Amino acid sequence: QQQVKQSPQSLIVQKGGIPIINCAYENTAFDYFPWYQQFPGKGPALLIAIRPDVSEKKEGRFTISFNKSAKQFSLHIMDSQPGDSATYFCAASSVGSSNTGKLIFGQGTTLQVKP
Amino acid sequence: DSGVTQTPKHLITATGQRVTLRCSPRSGDLSVYWYQQSLDQGLQFLIQYYNGEERAKGNILERFSAQQFPDLHSELNLSSLELGDSALYFCASSAGAGETQYFGPGTRLLVL
Numbered sequence A: 001q002q003q004v005k006q007s008p009q010s011l012i013v014q015k016g017g018i019p020i021i022n023c024a025y026e027n028t029a030f031d032y033f034p035w036y037q038q039f040p041g042k043g044p045a046l047l048i049a050i051r052p053d054v055s056e057k058k059e060g061r062f063t064i065s066f067n068k069s070a071k072q073f074s075l076h077i078m079d080s081q082p083g084d085s086a087t088y089f090c091a092a093s094s095v096g097s098s099n100t101g102k103l104i105f106g107q108g109t110t111l112q113v114k115p
Numbered sequence B: 001d002s003g004v005t006q007t008p009k010h011l012i013t014a015t016g017q018r019v020t021l022r023c024s025p026r027s028g029d030l031s032v033y034w035y036q037q038s039l040d041q042g043l044q045f046l047i048q049y050y051n052g053e054e055r056a057k058g059n060i061l062e063r064f065s066a067q068q069f070p071d072l073h074s075e076l077n078l079s080s081l082e083l084g085d086s087a088l089y090f091c092a093s094s095a096g097a098g099e100t101q102y103f104g105p106g107t108r109l110l111v112l
Helices: none
Strands: A004-009 A010-014 A020-025 A033-038 A047-051 A055-057 A062-067 A070-075 A086-092 A109-114 B006-007 B010-015 B021-026 B032-038 B041-052 B051-058 B066-070 B074-078 B087-094 B107-111
Touching: A004 A086, A033 A055, A033 A062, A047 A055, A047 A062, A047 A070, A070 A086, A086 B041, A109 B021, B006 B087, B021 B087, B021 B107, B032 B074, B041 B066, B041 B074, B074 B087
Parallel strands: A010 A109, B010 B107
Antiparallel strands: A004 A020, A020 A070, A033 A047, A033 A086, A055 A062, A062 A070, A086 A109, B006 B021, B021 B074, B032 B041, B032 B087, B041 B051, B066 B074, B087 B107
C-alpha cells in the first residue's frame, strides 16, 4: 500500500513534443505529491509539487494533473527541449497523518528529447 | 546547488568494512533524510531525523545507523558491508517535516 507505480520506464520524444509520465498510488493518506528531475551524477531536484485539494498545477512548462478519485497523477512537459532529457521521479508522502515527510518514490522514467 | 553538502563524493571499500557518510543540511533546515538509490530498488527512504531526534524509519538495515548532531549535520554509518550495499546514498533536508526536500549531490559507494 506504500507503493507508487510509475510509467513508462522510458520515453523518447521529439523536440517540441509533450511527454506525459503517469503515477498511481494506493495509500489514501498520501497528501503531498512532488516530481523530481535527476541528471546523471546529480541529486534529484524538485520540479513541481501538488496537494490533493487541486486538480492541476502549472509551473512554466511543467504541469501536474491530479485525479484524486482514481488515485493517479501525471506530469506533462510542454514544448520539451533536449535539455529536459533526464530521469523523472514521482513521489508521495503523508505529511498530515504521519508528520514525517518521508517520500515514497516511483521507479523513475528516463526521458530523451531528440533535437 | 541545493545547499546540501555530502562527503565524500565517492567511496570504495571492501566487504565487511564500515564507512561513515556525512551530510550538512541547508542553513536553517531542521530535518534530514537519508535515501538509497540502486538500479534494482530505485530511490528508497532509509531514515529521517528532525532537530536531533529520529522521526521516521524506512527500509534501513540493522547494519546501518544514523544520527543527527547538535549542529544539525548528520552521519549515516554502514557496517559489515556487503556487495549489495553498493549504491548512491543521498541526503536531503527540509525546513520542517513535510516541507520541500532538497537533495545533496550524493555519495557513491562501491563495495568490492
